[in-house]
Amino acid sequence: MSLAAALADELLPCTGTLRRAPFATPTVPARRGEIETVIALRHAGSKRLRLHWETQGDAGLPAVVVLGGISATRHVASNHLDSEAGWWECQVGAGLALDPAKLHIIGIDWVGADGDLDAPIDTADQAEAVAAVLDALGIARLHAFVGCSYGAMVGLAFAARHGLRLERLVAISGAHKPHPFASAWRGLQRKIVALGQLQCAEDHGLSLARQLAMLSYRTPEEFAERFDAPVALEGQRVRSASDDYLEACGLRYTQRWSATAFLRLSESIDLHNVDPAQINTPTTVIAVAEDRLVPLAELRALSEQIAAPCQLQLLNSLYGHDAFLKETDTFDALLRASISGDKQ
Amino acid sequence: MSLAAALADELLPCTGTLRRAPFATPTVPARRGEIETVIALRHAGSKRLRLHWETQGDAGLPAVVVLGGISATRHVASNHLDSEAGWWECQVGAGLALDPAKLHIIGIDWVGADGDLDAPIDTADQAEAVAAVLDALGIARLHAFVGCSYGAMVGLAFAARHGLRLERLVAISGAHKPHPFASAWRGLQRKIVALGQLQCAEDHGLSLARQLAMLSYRTPEEFAERFDAPVALEGQRVRSASDDYLEACGLRYTQRWSATAFLRLSESIDLHNVDPAQINTPTTVIAVAEDRLVPLAELRALSEQIAAPCQLQLLNSLYGHDAFLKETDTFDALLRASISGDKQ
Numbered sequence: 001m002s003l004a005a006a007l008a009d010e011l012l013p014c015t016g017t018l019r020r021a022p023f024a025t026p027t028v029p030a031r032r033g034e035i036e037t038v039i040a041l042r043h044a045g046s047k048r049l050r051l052h053w054e055t056q057g058d059a060g061l062p063a064v065v066v067l068g069g070i071s072a073t074r075h076v077a078s079n080h081l082d083s084e085a086g087w088w089e090c091q092v093g094a095g096l097a098l099d100p101a102k103l104h105i106i107g108i109d110w111v112g113a114d115g116d117l118d119a120p121i122d123t124a125d126q127a128e129a130v131a132a133v134l135d136a137l138g139i140a141r142l143h144a145f146v147g148c149s150y151g152a153m154v155g156l157a158f159a160a161r162h163g164l165r166l167e168r169l170v171a172i173s174g175a176h177k178p179h180p181f182a183s184a185w186r187g188l189q190r191k192i193v194a195l196g197q198l199q200c201a202e203d204h205g206l207s208l209a210r211q212l213a214m215l216s217y218r219t220p221e222e223f224a225e226r227f228d229a230p231v232a233l234e235g236q237r238v239r240s241a242s243d244d245y246l247e248a249c250g251l252r253y254t255q256r257w258s259a260t261a262f263l264r265l266s267e268s269i270d271l272h273n274v275d276p277a278q279i280n281t282p283t284t285v286i287a288v289a290e291d292r293l294v295p296l297a298e299l300r301a302l303s304e305q306i307a308a309p310c311q312l313q314l315l316n317s318l319y320g321h322d323a324f325l326k327e328t329d330t331f332d333a334l335l336r337a338s339i340s341g342d343k344q
Numbered sequence: 345m346s347l348a349a350a351l352a353d354e355l356l357p358c359t360g361t362l363r364r365a366p367f368a369t370p371t372v373p374a375r376r377g378e379i380e381t382v383i384a385l386r387h388a389g390s391k392r393l394r395l396h397w398e399t400q401g402d403a404g405l406p407a408v409v410v411l412g413g414i415s416a417t418r419h420v421a422s423n424h425l426d427s428e429a430g431w432w433e434c435q436v437g438a439g440l441a442l443d444p445a446k447l448h449i450i451g452i453d454w455v456g457a458d459g460d461l462d463a464p465i466d467t468a469d470q471a472e473a474v475a476a477v478l479d480a481l482g483i484a485r486l487h488a489f490v491g492c493s494y495g496a497m498v499g500l501a502f503a504a505r506h507g508l509r510l511e512r513l514v515a516i517s518g519a520h521k522p523h524p525f526a527s528a529w530r531g532l533q534r535k536i537v538a539l540g541q542l543q544c545a546e547d548h549g550l551s552l553a554r555q556l557a558m559l560s561y562r563t564p565e566e567f568a569e570r571f572d573a574p575v576a577l578e579g580q581r582v583r584s585a586s587d588d589y590l591e592a593c594g595l596r597y598t599q600r601w602s603a604t605a606f607l608r609l610s611e612s613i614d615l616h617n618v619d620p621a622q623i624n625t626p627t628t629v630i631a632v633a634e635d636r637l638v639p640l641a642e643l644r645a646l647s648e649q650i651a652a653p654c655q656l657q658l659l660n661s662l663y664g665h666d667a668f669l670k671e672t673d674t675f676d677a678l679l680r681a682s683i684s685g686d687k688q
Contacts, residue, residue, distance in 0.1 A: 043577060120580055180571040180585055181564035187584030188555055192536060195552060199543030208539060211532055212556065220525035220639060227524040231614040233387060236464055238611035240531030241524055267582035270575040295564060 028100045030056045030079035035136045039111070039128050043271065044119035052109040053133045054081075056092070057100035062143030064339065065106045065130060065158075066098060067151030068324075070265040071257065074107035088148075090328040097335035103143070108133050110150075112265055115258035122271035123150075127158040134165065141165050144339040148172040148324040149294075150265070153272045156302075160278040169279075170338045172286040172324050172331075175298040176274045176305070182293045183270045185216050190266055193259050206259045207250030214249050216293045219320040276305035283310045284338040286324075286331075293321040313338075372444045374400045374423035379480045383455070383472050387615065388463035396453040397477045398425075400436070401444035406487030408683065409450045409474060409502075410442060411495030412668075414609040415601065418451035432492075434672040441679035447487070452477050454494075456609055459602030466615035467494075471502040478509065485509050488683040492516040492668040493638075494609070497616045500646075504622040513623070514682045516630040516668050516675075519642040520618045520649070526637045527614045529560050534610055537603050550603045551594030558593050560637045563664040620649035627654045628682040630668075630675075637665040657682075 032054045040046045054074040066076050068087045077092035078085055079100075092098040092105055111129045112121045134142070145166055147155030152174025159169045178186075189209035196205015227241035253262075283306050287299035296314070303312040313334055317323035324331055376398045384390045398418040410420050412431045421436035422429055423444075436442040436449060455473045456465045478486070489510055491499030496518025503513045522530075533553035540549015571585035627650050631643035640658070647656040657678055661667035668675055 044580070118580075120577060120582060178575070179564060179568065180573075181559070181567040183575060183584040184559055184567055184571070184586040184590060187582075187587050188552065188559065188590065190582075191552055191555075192539075195536075195539060195543075195545065195548055198548075199539075199545055201539065201543055204539055204542075208532065208535055211535075215525070215528055215532065220523060220636075223525040223528055224523065227528070229524075230617065231522070231527060233464060233615075236388070236462075238464060238531075238534075238614050240527040240614060242528040243531050246528060246532065270582050270584060271577075273574065292564075 028056060028079065028094075029058055030054070030081045030100075032074075032081055033136075035133065037129075037132045037136075039125060039132065041119065041125045042122050044121070047117065047119070049111060049117065049129070050114075051111070051129050051133055053137070054079075054107045055104060055137070057102070057104040059104055059137070061102060061104040063104045063106060063134075063137075063139045063141075064098065064144045064146060065108075065134075065142055065155075066092065067107065067130075067145075067147045067154055069149035069151065070110065070262075070269070071253065072110075072148075072151065073113065074109045076105060076107040088325075091331055091335065097332045097339065098146070103339075104139075106133070106137070106139075110265060112268070113261050115261040117264065118260050119264070120271060121264050121268045123153045123157040123268060123274070124161065126154040126268070127161050130154065130158055131162050131165070142167060144168045144170060146170040146172070146335065146339065147174060149174050149321065150269060153269065153274070156274045156276075156279065157272070159281040159283070160274050163280045166281050168339065169281050169283040170286065170335065171283060171302075173288055173291055173294050173299075173321055175294050176272075176276050176302050177298075178270050178272060179293070179295055179298055182216065185212065185293075186266050186270055189213055190263055193263055197259060202259050203254040206254050206257070206262060207247070209262065210250045210253040211246040214246060217321045219290045219292065219318060221290065222318045222320070225318070276302050277307050279306045280308045282308050284313060284334075285310060286313045286315070286334055286338075288315055288317050288320060288323040290317055290320045291323070372400060372423065372438075373402055374398070374425045374444075376418075376425055377480075379477065381473075381476045381480075383469060383476065385463065385469045386466050388465070391461065391463070393455060393461065393473070394458075395455070395473050395477055397481070398423075398451045399448060399481070401446070401448040403448055403481070405446060405448040407448045407450060407478075407481075407483045407485075408442065408488045408490060409452075409478075409486055409499075410436065411451065411474075411489075411491045411498055413493035413495065414454065414606075414613070415597065416454075416492075416495065417457065418453045420449060420451040432669075435675055435679065441676045441683065442490070447683075448483075450477070450481070450483075454609060456612070457605050459605040461608065462604050463608070464615060465608050465612045467497045467501040467612060467618070468505065470498040470612070471505050474498065474502055475506050475509070486511060488512045488514060490514040490516070490679065490683065491518060493518050493665065494613060497613065497618070500618045500620075500623065501616070503625040503627070504618050507624045510625045512683065513625050513627040514630065514679065515627060515646075517632055517635055517638050517643075517665055519638050520616075520620050520646050521642075522614050522616060523637075523639055523642055526560065529556065529637075530610050530614055533557055534607055537607055541603060546603050547598040550598050550601070550606060551591070553606065554594045554597040555590040558590060561665045563634045563636065563662060565634065566662045566664070569662070620646050621651050623650045624652045626652050628657060628678075629654060630657045630659070630678055630682075632659055632661050632664060632667040634661055634664045635667070655682075
């Protein structure tokens, strides 16, 4: 099976009824840039780092930072600088909840994403990087910080450290600390990468680690629907019905990411630890009941412990932790409700 | 941390209130033997195989086959031939539900367990091996077949193929077919072994595969209780709180099992497929609500589709799929209820 065929579902991310133009009209400004700054990393001392950002929407509009999972980038959605689909293509665009005609949308590349920084990073470091980018862009205060998965953890760290710079936080499928079982899964992913590295098969190990990560992002219910075929014997070996799909996910990941970036960002999730009592920003926590990586109980505890008013929005999805990448219509409605405010 | 320390909990399997003598008195007979026979393997043609068996209890007592997971052996419990603890040490012994003073307990090593047979095996092949051992022992009909996990799948295959030789089946945490998500986990485990083999690091890959298997056997709830410590930085690397435990599990596995045995038995689970309508044996299906490898819905479907009377016993356990190795008291009671009969 070809990579495209195995990933057919993944390559058509906008599965809801909402549609957007393939990329925004040139009348919506988009900008890209990078800054060089020194950040005192919590576990690795002060480092001079290059931070890469991309924005859409007029700089005078209410500013919203939008950050995704560890494999997301500053390219949130297609725009006239880059017509390629962004990681949240279905949620950011004309007429959608995150509309660059009404909001100044800001994305960044994660510290460590380029694979050059081989040192422990944590979410507090990422929050400092966001603050440094906002300084460079001249933004004193955000209308909202919308974070999904790792982005939600960074949002919580930002709210705890820079609460005065933030009006509201939307934390989607990310908690204040890692769950020990999820840490076990990630620890194993890193050991699989290390096995590959030991043996000069870095991409092979990285692909298998990504495949294991995919199994933590998705649900048995989805696999039961998609891959309910008898296993096949190829020669004298058994292949599972989902092998093509998972291998395509692994390959696509290794084409874009280095082992160092994966290892350091994976570790960063396990180093994440924010005290919700330090968060004085009004927050919406969005939880998916089927999420096996971030159990509902953790997000319930988070929403109860945040010092400011906090609303827990619970939804069901076959896609578990990855719901934010798949449930387009639901998230559009949730985002509209969560980020609306006097300024919009 | 030492291997023994990391596995402290695992090395003391009898955690219930029930206790048994370290090994049965010599007045309870125990026997061991092997037979050589030709079995027509479903996917690999006819093969001459050596089958290893061990029994406890007088040969005139009602016969009960007792089989465990893919890492279980013919040594079900300590006896005067072998004082080492067996894989079900807490359920088989004087005064327990499976009492060799009252029952003739029969265990076998799985076809493929010795690592010599490098060909696809399935549960129907294992059922034929059980039948061949019963022939050699002169047992026409079993009082009961008690199977846990893989043993339950083999029990279902045996009941479908040799129903006239079986009075009752107790199928614990094993269904009539693999779940696609569990097949995905196993497929990934096999690919991790293959990565190790490619690179002359077979035991390393096998250890990581076993660690992934452990994560499918256990539950987030157990890990949340056992490993709720902050992650540690060792040098510049993050280790998860459960890493010592999982690595000890992996090491112990590689000390006992070969990669070939693991691969072929893992595949065998994915090749397993029994039509419940072909089962005319009264059956007790025991399901654990927290089992992530064999979802409750599968066991419910199984119990509804078996042609003979079938009772579904549902329990809750922090140990998920591994409950049968941990919930000693509960299983003693369930086994008493399930295997009692006129002959006992």
